Amino acid sequence: MNGADILILGRWLALSRHCNQVFLVAQDSIYRLGDGRIVHLERFENRNRSKSWAALRTLLRQSHYLYEKFVTPRYQAAVSSVLSGLVQPRLVCSFPSVGIWAADAYSAYCSEASEPCLIETHNDEVKWFREMAASGPNPLSRLVAYCSLRWLRKRLPSVIRSARFIHVASADEQGYEREFGTHDSFVIPVGVEVPAEALSRISGSDVVRLLFIGSLGVKMNLDALRYFASTFEPVIASGLGERLNVCVAGSCPSVEIVRLCEERGWELQSDLTDQGMSNVLARADFTIMPFAYLNGGKLKLLKSLAHGIPVLATSGVQGQLNAALPRSVFSDKPEDWLHECERLLFEPISDSETDQLVRATQPYSWSELARQMLPVMGIG
Structure with missing residues (x-):
């Protein structure tokens, strides 16, 4: 949807x-x-x-x-x-x-x-x-x-x-x-639908998994992924190398998004069931919101936080939610995104940080x- x-x-x-x-x-x-x-x-x-x-x-x-x-x-x-x-x-x-x-x-x-x-x-x-x-x-x-x-x-x-x-x-x-x-x-x-129980997260890997979720037939999301490919991914990949994994998940991917994922070597998960989306979320270390412009976007942010997943986002996303969000970045500088990715490799996200992310969504249930x-x- x-x-x-x-x-x-x-x-x-x-x-x-x-x-x-x-x-x-x-x-x-x-x-x-x-x-x-x-x-x-x-x-x-x-x-x-x-x-x-x-x-x-x-x-x-x-x-x-x-x-x-x-x-x-x-x-x-x-x-x-x-x-x-x-x-x-x-x-x-x-x-x-x-x-x-x-x-x-x-x-x-x-x-x-x-x-x-x-x-x-x-x-x-x-x-x-x-x-x-x-x-x-x-x-x-x-x-x-x-x-x-x-x-x-x-x-x-x-x-x-x-x-x-x-x-x-x-x-x-x-x-x-x-x-x-x-x-x-x-x-x-x-x-957002706040899960009754915490999502079982897959952690401890030496790979940083970035996840983009959204309706994949929407131009704004295509533009965001293109912006990520041209501006953020090259810097992050230069620091992480093969330890970087990018996944794009959502409904009805356009031909342009399918082609972009193939060109960049990104994993594409389309038209998932609820359980399939839960599996994808369980593997993610960060969700990404690389929007050069934004009309909405709060649903993406809330869905990530409700599952205890921090976000890497451009500065325009920051005003979507007035709450302290640990391990999340709101910046237009790809170096800031890379720094948080590198930090994850030696300092995993704690249970208390995960709980704080989930609690931030409670007023929006x-x-x-x-x-x-x-x-x-x-x-x-």
Whole structure:
């Protein structure tokens, strides 16, 4: 799953402990959640539109890229089928573009509810498309971003008057306020599933194992791995030699990432099961976050720390978490990363340091964040 999928499933699984029932309509599945688990799963026939087809539709219809990618006729029918069976449903939408569609198509459901429609923004979407329109990789992507930005600015003001927005960061909330003015909003950060038991770590080796985790079809992650290959790996490899091992793990690797891993001799672990990911994490000494730019990233950081694994990250990642993180580096200097790698060879990470990393994630557990969400939901 990508970051938005992980956030939605994690947040609403936790909240299902406090709600009568939660229905989650995904790309081709309808989940019924209850008591913190998936109670029922029903599949339906649907596929998101391809990137190229969604981009073309955005241009032809002067629309929004995410709307055109996700909101297909079969998806609309699946949402309708769920809503039609509920009395006074509470509607929650993932991404503002979906919220705009839902507010238009299902205003009757929202107006009958005692609480407003909720919209999970995930990021500052205006900032994202504005930057893409200004400096996208090619003229077509810049034009698609411009159309999406114009559509959002035109359509979102009417929804803001009647919806409640959930932002994952104060900076995102402030960005929406600058663009659309004061709105009904809350900041509830992304979270993590903190393991009930400590991960059995494989240690004591004379090899330093670096792990990158993420959605491997996302351009930001490709750019990060390219940045690592050009800037950090050469310095670290010069100091460690054959004692350096790099692993890349995640879903749906792009052709570019597969090629990059082959060229660099990195291990690639794709589309892992939960147990497979646990095995990969158990072998890691550090996770790496080599982002020259960042939109989000907190999920990666929390996942690493929740398993007691320190991080090697660029300076832009540091503001993601306000906590002391032993054996972790937040620096744009590859020499600083190398120093911590070399230190590991003669000074293994202690149990107390591991415990401190895990404790730093406790305020961000899904169960704790669900308690913060209850007033937003009008519960309790």
